[in-house]
């Protein structure tokens with residue numbers, strides 16, 4: 001099924017009601033929200049800080065959204081600590097934007113993985129789950145909560161509630177607090193993969209800071225708050241906002257994308273998005289087009305044209321880093337990479353007969369009912 005409003009496919013975790021996807025349903029609800037009231041609530045949670053202790057941790061990546069989080073929090077006068085769990089594949093532009101956060105007046109804790117560990121985790125993530133960023137994401141989520149606890153800080157300000165922006169059950173998408181029970185279930189044993197089994201299989205020595213989740217009775221003492229609940233979350237407007245504060249976009253269109261300012265902090269994002277395309281038939285461009293149509297910024301006709309042209313582009317290169325360079329770093333050959341592409345392609349969505357598979361080339365073709 002294709003959302004009659006925004007062209008989203010129902011192959012993602014999205015649910016549909018009368019032909020409309022949940023991301024559109026959630027989006028339409030936003031006009032009934034009293035945003036002034038929510039902003040007031042935000043200002044009662046984060047108040048002007050008159051001592052020098054940190055009130056809150058902001059997880060940052062060097063992307064536009066974390067820049068937005070830092071600015072909104074600094075506006076309240078409270079004292080945040082920006083924490084970057086840097087898994088080692090930051091792009092040049094990502095590093096510049098991370099550095100820019102300090103110019104905004106925030107202290108930054110930048111924790112970097114060893115090169116060996118970050119490359120090994122990317123390789124294992126891609127092999128075991130078809131997601132080069134899978135274990136990195138887990139390390140970020142786990143690392144942020146553990147550091148917050150160690151520093152005796154009791155709040156974390158996350159960005160959007162992705163359940164709301166990208167569609168998900170309404171009971172999860174309408175809260176300003178992260179639900180740890182569900183979160184731990186999802187990330188603690190993400191995709192049914194047991195990190196203990198993985199570390200035994202690959203003989204990994206994983207640092208506890210990033211791979212041991214706090215138990216529920218400990219983690220629940222930290223309030224994890226979504227900024228997106230209090231301010232109308234809009235990636236496009238966020239970009240217009242943060243560029244006035246020194247945030248820089250890429251100088252060229254980003255591969256697989258129609259925008260120059262999304263997913264530009266990590267050069268593994270291209271492979272991550274490409275595999276998502278192979279799994280659900282929707283890549284980064286399709287996501288962006290759906291969000292643009294929902295906001296009436298482009299027509300459906302234009303959207304279809306853009307999806308046909310750019311969605312699911314093979315990640316030959318991303319943010320100036322060649323695929324060969326990325327694969328060499330994580331110790332995979334192109335042949336092995338293509339094999340993984342074939343393995344993780346959802347053949348219920350893609351048509352194997354019309355897909356070109358060679359040692360060096362993979363050109364998947366959607367089945368006609370999933371084509372726009």
Ligand SMILES: [Zn+2]
Pocket residue numbers: 003004005006007008020021022023024025
């Ligand atoms: Zn929709």
